[in-house]
Amino acid sequence: xxxxxxxxxxxxxxxxxxxxxxxxxxxxxxxxxxxxxxxxxxxxxxxxxxxxxxxxxxxxxxxxxxxxxxxxxxxxxxxxxxxxxxxxxxxxxxxxxxxxxxxxxxxxxxxxxxxxxxxxxxxxxxxxxxxxxxxxxxxxxxxxxxxxxxxxxxxxxxxxxxxxxxxxxxxxxxxxxxxxxxxxxxxxxxxxxxxxxxxxxxx
Amino acid sequence: xxxxxxxxxxxxxxxxxxxxxxxxxxxxxxxxxxxxxxxxxxxxxxxxxxxxxxxxxxxxxxxxxxxxxxxxxxxxxxxxxxxxxxxxxxxxxxxxxxxxxxxxxxxxxxxxxxxxxxxxxxxxxxxxxxxxxxxxxxxx
Numbered sequence: 001x002x003x004x005x006x007x008x009x010x011x012x013x014x015x016x017x018x019x020x021x022x023x024x025x026x027x028x029x030x031x032x033x034x035x036x037x038x039x040x041x042x043x044x045x046x047x048x049x050x051x052x053x054x055x056x057x058x059x060x061x062x063x064x065x066x067x068x069x070x071x072x073x074x075x076x077x078x079x080x081x082x083x084x085x086x087x088x089x090x091x092x093x094x095x096x097x098x099x100x101x102x103x104x105x106x107x108x109x110x111x112x113x114x115x116x117x118x119x120x121x122x123x124x125x126x127x128x129x130x131x132x133x134x135x136x137x138x139x140x141x142x143x144x145x146x147x148x149x150x151x152x153x154x155x156x157x158x159x160x161x162x163x164x165x166x167x168x169x170x171x172x173x174x175x176x177x178x179x180x181x182x183x184x185x186x187x188x189x190x191x192x193x194x195x196x197x198x199x200x201x202x203x
Numbered sequence: 204x205x206x207x208x209x210x211x212x213x214x215x216x217x218x219x220x221x222x223x224x225x226x227x228x229x230x231x232x233x234x235x236x237x238x239x240x241x242x243x244x245x246x247x248x249x250x251x252x253x254x255x256x257x258x259x260x261x262x263x264x265x266x267x268x269x270x271x272x273x274x275x276x277x278x279x280x281x282x283x284x285x286x287x288x289x290x291x292x293x294x295x296x297x298x299x300x301x302x303x304x305x306x307x308x309x310x311x312x313x314x315x316x317x318x319x320x321x322x323x324x325x326x327x328x329x330x331x332x333x334x335x336x337x338x339x340x341x342x343x
Binding site for chain 2: 034048065103
């Protein structure tokens with residue numbers, strides 16, 4: 001009798017615990033700000049890598065205080081070419097530059113222009129701007145929209161293998177150019193390296 | 204039995220000190236530091252024992268508050284933690300910058316610093332959270 005009661009209690013406990021828990025193989029939501037539990041890939045830049053690189057670049061840029069030396073406040077900022085030198089042809093460099101733009105905008109030191117250049121981010125706003133300048137007969141107004149600073153850079157990938165250990169390194173290089181002088185007033189480089197070991201046959 | 208214990212202790216002492224970091228610096232530091240009085244809450248005593256936190260110092264760069272926290276690894280092998288900084292404005296309201304947890308690594312007995320700069324000129328106060336890193340899933 002006692003054994004039966006014990007088995008019944010154990011079965012009830014197992015049912016209760018398993019009922020409250022996540023079924024095996026089920027997908028769950030995770031905290032996107034908690035990069036420590038994120039999956040680490042050795043064949044691509046993960047979200048946490050973009051976050052780490054942009055976070056460190058923002059810290060470096062704001063700490064340099066070069067943006068305070070602009071001829072106007074807030075300065076006008078534009079993102080130029082970020083060259084992709086990785087094996088991922090579909091890499092979207094906005095993953096890096098968008099974080100930087102948001103942080104710089106929040107700092108109050110710059111405002112990003114989305115209507116400058118041939119590949120303007122907002123072609124509709126660019127058209128409105130052009131039309132208004134034409135209607136106001138103010139072709140010189142274009143100078144007001146010219147960026148004071150441009151951001152350019154490169155993302156480089158390097159991989160290495162030793163036995164079953166694979167290492168992949170991403171180097172993020174950025175430069176901030178003062179358009180009035182043509183000089184790079186800020187430059188920085190961030191390296192993210194990931195290493196993993198795999199023992200499965202065929203790798 | 205006594206000899207084997209001594210051999211084991213010697214092995215631990217030797218290997219434990221192999222990767223420690225030695226340092227040399229100027230004895231008469233001339234930096235003018237601005238300390239920040241802090242209030243600490245410790246739930247994870249193990250983490251607190253691993254990383255000794257020094258005095259927070261601050262400065263201002265372009266109207267933005269910059270802080271620096273010195274940490275020392277008290278252990279004889281490399282240690283890692285994660286940290287998250289949260290800023291609030293002069294009204295005590297949280298400034299949501301979408302900040303994430305970041306990894307911080309120190310070698311055996313190494314001292315290092317965490318530095319952070321405020322996201323806006325309105326950022327007045329801060330809370331820095333520390334935690335043990337969790338398990339990473341790796342894929343190839």
